[in-house]
Amino acid sequence: MPALLSRLCLAILFIAFAQPIVHAQQLKAGAALRVLTPAPLLPVSGGVGVPKPTTQKQGDLFVRAFVLEKAGVRVAIVGIDNLGWTSILGDRSRALIKGIPAENILIGATHTHSAPDAYAFADEKGKHGADLKYLDWCTRQIADAVNEAVSNLAPATLKIAVGEAKGKISYNYYADQLFDPRCGVIQAIGTSGASKGKVLATLVNYAVHPEVIGSGRGILSPDLCGPLYERIESKVGGVALFMNGAQGGMVTADNRLPDNQQANDWNECKRIGELLADEALRIVGDAKEQTDPSLTCVSKKVSFPVDSKLMQYILANSPLKAPNMSKDSVTTRVNLLNIGTAQVLTIPGEALPNIGYYLKRNMHTKQPFLFGLTNDAFGYMLTKVDFNSFKRYEYVSRTSLGEKTGDIYIEQALQLVNGNPAADKAK
C-alpha cells in the first residue's frame, strides 16, 4: 500500500474512533395525577339535559397525565374522569402547561356517566346546570398534573401489547357481539436512579361505556375506571390511565344479570374494573421491553358540519363558547402518535365500533390504539351508511353532528396515517 494511502487510512481510522460514541437519545417518561372530585359534591351528567343531584360518592374523579419525551419530541396523554371534555376547557389547561406544544397535548375523557357536566348543556329555556367555577378549577388541576409529569420525566423503556381482554367486561347493547375485545397497553418502566425497574405508568386503551352506575342514582363516581386504576397501581405501582376507544352505538359495560336485570352498583364497577385491569396486566405481561422506541406526534385540524338541530342548539346556547365552533361547523384537532411499535389515532367523539375496526385495520402498525373522546367529544360518529338506518340508531344519529361526521373523520384520519411514517417494526 503506498505510504500516503496507508497514512490516509490511519487518519480515517483515527477520526472514526476519536468521535464520541453517539447514543440514540434515551426515551423519558413521567406521570402524575390530581383529584377532580368536587367538594361539596355536584350534580352529575350522563348526557344531554339537566345534571342529576348527588348525595354521595363512590371513588374519586381524577386527571391522570402521562408524558413521553424523545429526541426533542414531547407528548402528553391526559385522561379525565368525565363524560366528555371539550377543547374549550382543554385549551385553558394547554395555555398553563409549560414545555409541551399545545398540539402535542392529547386530552381525553373516560366517559364516566357520573361526573359533573363539563359541556354546560342548555335546557329548552337556555339554562344550564354546570358549575363553571368547578370546571375552571379542573383546568388548573389538569395543567398541574401535566406540569408535574414533565418534572418527573426519567429515562424509561416501554412495554407495549395489544390483545383480547377475556371475560365479562363489555358487550354491545344494540347487538351483543358487535364490539372490539382488543385491549391496548403501554407501560413505561424506569431504567435509572430511584425509578430503575419500577413501573412509572400503565396506559389501558379499551372501548366501553363506563355507565354501570350512571347519572340517575345520586352517586358521583369514576365508575369502573376507579377500580381499574386502583387495581393496576396496587399490583405494579406507578400511575394508571384509561383512554377509551371506539365505544359508540352502543358498546357498554357487561353488567347483565339473568332475567334482563342489570347490576348497577359499586361492586359491579369493581368487578369489571378489576377484571379489565387484570387482563391489561396479563396482556402486557410478557411484552418485550423496547429500549429505543421512536416517538412522533403529528396532528391536523378537521372541520365537521353541524347538521343536527339538537347539536346546533347545544353549541349555540352553551356558555362555553370557543372560536372553533359556530352554529354550522366545528373544528377540532386529530392526532397521530407513533410510540415504539404502537400507533395511536385520536377520535373527537364516540365512533361506532365498525369505524374503529376499519381504522385499526388501515393503520400502519400491528398495535393500533384509538383514543376516543379525545381533544373534543362531539357526540356519536357514524358513517353515512349507518346514519338514520336501523331504528336502533335513531338516538345515536340524533346525538351526532350529522350524516357526514363519520366519513369525514375516516378520510381525514387515514390521510394523516398515510402521509406519515409507520410505527416501529417489532424486533
Ligand SMILES: [Zn+2]
Ligand atoms: Zn356515550
